Amino acid sequence: MEMANEHHGADLTLGHAHHGPRTLPAVLAAPDVVLTWRTRAAIVAVAFGLISLVFLFVPGGREHLLRAYLMGFMTCFNFVGGALAFLMVQYVSGGKWGQILRRPLEAMTRTIWVIIVMLLPVLLLMKHLYQWAKYPNASATLWAYKNGFMTQEQQLTANSKQAMLNPTGAVVQAVIVLGFMALVITILNHWSVQRDQDPTAGTLASFDKWRTRFENLSGPSILLYVILMTDFVILFVKSLDVTWYSSVYGLQFLVAQGYGVLALGILTLVLLSRYEPMKTMLRITEQHDLGKLAFAFTMLNIYLTFAEFLIIWSGNVPDEIPWYLHRIHGGWWVICSLDVICHWIIPFCLLLSRDIKRSKHKMIWLCSFMLVARLIDMFWLIEPNFKDAASNLHIAGNVGILAYVTVPISVVAVWMWFYLTELKKRPLINVNDPHTEELLEPEHAH
Secondary structure: OOOHHHOOOOOOOHHHHHHOOOOOOOOOOOOOHHHHHHHHHHHHHHHHHHHHHHHHHOOOHHHHHHHHHHHHHHHHHHHHHHHHHHHHHHHHHOOHHHHHHHHHHHHHHOOHHHHHHHHHHHHHOHHHOOHHHHOOOHHHHHHHHHOOOOOHHHHHHHHHOOOOOOHHHHHHHHHHHHHHHHHHHHHHHHHHHHHHOOOOOOOHHHHHHHHHHHHHHHHHHHHHHHHHHHHHHHHHOHHHOOOOOOOOHHHHHHHHHHHHHHHHHHHHHHHHOOOOOHHHHOOHHHHHHHHHHHHHHHHHHHHHHHHHHHHHHHHOOOOOHHHHHOOOOOOHHHHHHHHHHHHHHHHHHHHOOHHHHOOHHHHHHHHHHHHHHHHHHHHHHHHHHOOOOOOOOOOOOOHHHHHHHHHHHHHHHHHHHHHHHHHHHOOOOOOOOHHHHHHOOOOOOO
């Protein structure tokens, strides 16, 4: 490809990059430090996994282990699904912001097979999480109601939703959703390799051919993904409380996926920028643009969540209000406040700063903080759905709830091991793309 390395002159140092174009680094592979990060992820996964075994022997520990595992699984699913959504949007919209982020996004999506395996324990043990799985038909729900295991509202609602919420249906829906994602991910990643190996790489004809191909697949796939992802999160998270209704729930998860993926993607790029090739390729301009995108997703996350709360609270419908009451009473107000402060207010205020968005050191800390905030939000969404936790958050005599600390960390660390493995497999830059040359253009002082 005829790129910036064919410009006249020697390779310039970054300190003088604004005087002329830089050259494409000779080696585009991920640095060996990625293997060090992968080893650390493995150590964290094993250490916290072993600690989590303690909860098998404490009262209520086994129930919390499964709930915490669901939290860790959904966090990893959000990384993969959000990365796929961003990848498709970038192919449709174009722009060099997505070019610099493309390889990390591709690496995240290629862990879809890990997500499929991680889902198996949830499917096998679903009757311990979901009322509709434990009482899968009308006669079972009637028995549960008469014996005090379900309220009448839960019984009637579960019966009315059995077409979607039943063990067989759950497996079928999971296969459809993850199968679709795996198919699109496989095609996009295969084409990405083929594009770089194109004999006509660097020509306008090659650019147009691949742009059209990616757009034609990504356009309709975005719509299908949003629909299927909404079904998936309703099935495995929202239906933990079978009586609750929210038409914006799927969109909330989609935005939250973008929030988490941007935090992880920016963190990955900034850490990699200490080494080649990202040391040359990640300009402050692109880092600033990604920071602004993270700010936009933070605002949208705030807007959707508050709008949902305002509409439901002002409507004051008895079927809907308890969902919030369970999350603000009995100690849950502390977690609710922590969620608002960590998940929204702090990132919103810090991302307002131009200097922070352009500082590598500060963005490392901020993105790490945002990832922790996502875990707090998932805890607030999942745990209060259960009878023993609704409006009753306490640790004394309930040590098992600490599984929400150790298990998700272990699960996410396992996923990180595979993510870093995939990141190491391919060059960090897609060379047969016109935006690559833009990344090598000189940066002008503002």
